[in-house]
Amino acid sequence: MASPPITELTARAREIFRLVVEDYLASGQPVGSKALAQRGAIGLSPASIRSVLNDLEQMGLLAAPHTSAGRMPTESGLRLFVDGMMQVAQPTAQERAVIEAQLASPNAHLGPIEQALEMTSAILSDLSGAAGMVMVPRRELRVAQLNIVPLETGRALVVLVGEDGHVENRLLDLAPGIGQAALQQASNYMNARLAGRTLREAVAAVQEEIRSGSTALDEVSRDLVERGLVTWSEDAARRRVLIVRGQANLLDETALSDIERVRSLIDDLENKQTIADLLDSAREAESTRIFIGAENRLFALSGSAVIAAPYRDREGRVVGVLGVIGPTRLNYARVVPMVDFTARSLERTLGKRIG
Incomplete structure (x- = not known):
């Protein structure tokens, strides 16, 4: 189901929708009208908030997983939020330092290129809390x-x-x-x-x-x-080789209540060729691409999300794609610029390599 244009939402509906999505992405739990009212920023009663939540649910942007359990964004709602409302947070100075220090180490500059790419995948996994992925350049060795x-x-x-x-x-x-x-x-x-x-x-x-x-x-x-x-x-x-690190990050507390989805995601990761096909579709992107849930047939069952960005060689040619995969409740505002920054850092590393 396609999400409605953001212009169809009133200012009140946009604000409540934004708060629901941000709270859900932070906690992984449905958000109720009482919790929103207690924040005080909206200035509405729980009853008024429930009315807006009902409207957003009718529009297909929110869903109630259980009766009276609060709302959570649908995949269409997440797409609307990511495309039209999200305020990205650039990587912190500490995160940038970690990425650059790892990719500036001798291990990243010497030996097989796969060594640098494995480090990149591990960095993405550690900082995002999801599984990191890097597609090895589709190139012929000299x-x-x-x-x-x-x-x-x-x-x-x-x-x-x-x-x-x-x-x-x-x-x-x-x-x-x-x-x-x-x-x-x-x-x-x-x-x-x-x-x-x-x-x-x-x-x-x-x-x-x-x-x-x-x-x-x-x-x-x-x-x-x-x-x-x-x-x-x-x-x-x-040949396309996909390096995946950090699958264990997918087994967090919230995963225990949705173990079938996690099992389906692990199965997806085992089929690396299919994941590589998905990443390959991001090769021509000017910047980071985001795939959410059933928008891609691969994730129709697992309800997963992928954030991916191409990286280039010293001549500026796209040679591979890197990114993270995890549940749709990824912290998009934080992870999207992190993936982009890592891609640019990897490009600098590849540019310094001999050969």
Whole structure:
């Protein structure tokens, strides 16, 4: 159900609606008319407040989970609040210092890029109280070295070392009769041509040499080179890796009363490819994107929310997305600018990396 334009609400209704949403996001509990009246800021009796609450419920902005239990915002209500009423609170000086200090540490600048991204995910989780997520850049490594190591008969291990220190292995099936000499020739050939290139660039160069007949490889070694490079290149081009930290934060006190929703959310997180698809949709966003509940089919059952922002490399190209996932009662005003600040801090870290 789409939320009504905020202009359809009277000033009184807007103020009561804002207070209900803010109190709910702070406590996780429905908010009653008596509690609102006791705050004194509205200057209305509980009966008058109940009348406004009823109107907001009829508009689909609030819901009463139990009879006489107070009101809580619906997903449509949360969307209206986030888009039209929320006053964001920039990260505190302490929060900014924590984020920048972590991402300025040597561990974030050296070694595989995944190390810096794991730190980023953990930072988001710790500061937001939700689960932190970072999608590894969909990129091809620049290769430092690639070797083919024989295993048992009929198989070999292809070991790839990136310029940033990243190491990956692949198993390669061998045709009968392929010996150590062919493996060594293929390894030497690839290392002579791969250094400093992406796998895609290497495939193009090798295929051109083979087509032109300028390679001195024999047929067996040529086949090893082509199959090995193409397999790596295709895998790197389509792979998206999602790093998730802080799932335990989802099991707070309020979760115990809604354990089925939490179980559904944990199941969502286990399906990392689906979550990665959702984050990928935020790649083209100019700033932070917010997904609330059933607005996305993935969260129709779990009633979860995602706050996500793209991050860029030193050339300004979007290379990944980071964010947090949690219940729809996330503190949006605090977490949204925190996610954005973390994305910008990660960009500065990536810009200082060598390679």
